[in-house]
Amino acid sequence: MNLLEGIFIALRSLATNKLRSILTLIGVIIGVMTVIAITSIIAGMNKYVADQLSAVGSDTFFIDKWGLIMSDDEWWEALKRKSITLEDMEAIGENCTYCDKVGASADTRRRVKRTGDHLEDVRISGVTANLIDIIDIKLEEGEGRYISKFEEEHNRAAAFVGWEIKDKLFPSVDPVGKEIKIGNQEFKIVGVAQKRGSFLGQSRDNFVHVPITAFFKHFGRRRYGRQLSVEIIVKAESFESINEAMDESRAILRARRRVPYDKKDDFGIMTAETLMDLYRQFTSTAYLTMIGISSIALVVGGIVIMNIMLVSVTQRTREIGIRKALGARKRDVLWQFLVESVTLALVGGIVGILLGLGTGKIVAMNSPLPASVDPLWIAIGLFLATSVGLAFGVYPAVKAARLDPIEALRYE
């Protein structure tokens, strides 16, 4: 049987009944579209998360007051916790034997000004000078240095700025050595970070690091009536000793914060691995949702296709009789109708892929979620559509193949 002919017959019958075709294929379209849209969004996020976590070594962990908050109750509970202080950081630094480097940071947002020009809502982090040894901070070449230990110890108004600060406020001059105003305080720029690009719709280059001592001095030690809580960042001696380093840090903090032995930690410890786990949890939920929606849609779509093919077999009983009289065997007729139902489903699949890609693009443009397409998922989309066409086309095709030629020729 001529394959092209079967495809043409299917395409022609689609073109003649446009509304019916759309209704016929809507299930397959939605099924495939869901797969493509969700996987392309997840693929985009994967890229980002991998990129983000690669900046955090597998020997590094974070301690903060909050931990990973998964529910409202946890949030209310965490709100009552004591703040983590620089003294806590120092205690870990002195007593944790498996810890190589211990740093801290605290955040706020301020306006950053240069004469005549300014940026709103820039993330200002007070940091310890050793932060650059703990997490991956890349310096723009020839653009100064990071915050120094001296500046940290002497509350110096020094600033290490993100690429966007240089780009927006110092488009034509070297910013190193120049003054900027953060809030109401003048800071001197000592270095510029490499461009990191944006993610989730937000620039990752509009930040300023200042010595944490200067941070407290100029932006206060209290926030909303409480002492400002810092984040402690620890680099273990090696990847192998990260668990020991975490245990020691936990014990030190529990003792300092007087947590009873039968109570849970009143602080959180996170590693790149725990963040990855959280992310995996999220993506597996997304994948499950996708599998749920798309399999329901594909089954419904398959049933509709089967229905349409049964109508088509009945309408073309006479044609089947003619073909059989002229020498078509059962398998020839079977093939003809299978090709037709697969073509139908594939058209739905292709439309679904295009709409899925479109949806990914639209989501990427209008929300912080990025999208990127893995060709594998396009292949899977086509495979799913083909399978639906085959699985639900078999019954009508077998019915057609089994028709008795004499009866079929007599059919009016």
Next chain:
Amino acid sequence: MLIRTQDLWKIYEMGREKVNALREVSLEIEKGEYAAIMGPSGSGKSTLMNLIGCLDTPTKGDYYLNDKLVSQMNDDELARIRNKEIGFVFQTFNLLARATAAHNVELPLVYNGTESEVRKRKAREALKMVDLEDRATHKPNELSGGERQRVALARALVNNPALILADEPTGNLDTKTGHEIMNIFKKLHRQGNTLIIVTHEHDIATYADRIIYIRDGAIEKEERKKN
């Protein structure tokens, strides 16, 4: 001997009743013959045609076509035989409405795996034999009844079959067009084709050299034209 049937029976069961559509039909038709099978409706001539055309198998009895016992064949083998040995012409033309004349003629070749180029050439030649080359790209609804039946004839011829089997080929045509079609059959016979025409019209049957009369499922009598 092209066709040899031996005591063919076709029995249909209608509920509890058995209907003998054909009873002990023994018939021989030689290569190159032009025969007509005549009989009133309900005589069993359609049943006989279905058996000769390998569209159906007998309940009892043997049927040899070209010395092959076809009465024992399965569906797919019968399909092969129909494709190779038999060219059908029907009362209602039975063309594919959505296909062009040329494509309709090609159809039997599609089912024996002939290459596209060869199919197109053979279809053109067959259409030429019925004087319809200029209508090759027309669809059936753009053709007159006579032209449609000529397309069907070209389709019957295209595979160069051992037997052309026509079932009331003039039944849907006016008298004049009907005779035009019969003249083409005559021409085909002169070129050496074996023809069997099933009809209930006597003046159509007289085109044939031999008339086989069927009544109540059995051969009633035969007439041969004297040369």
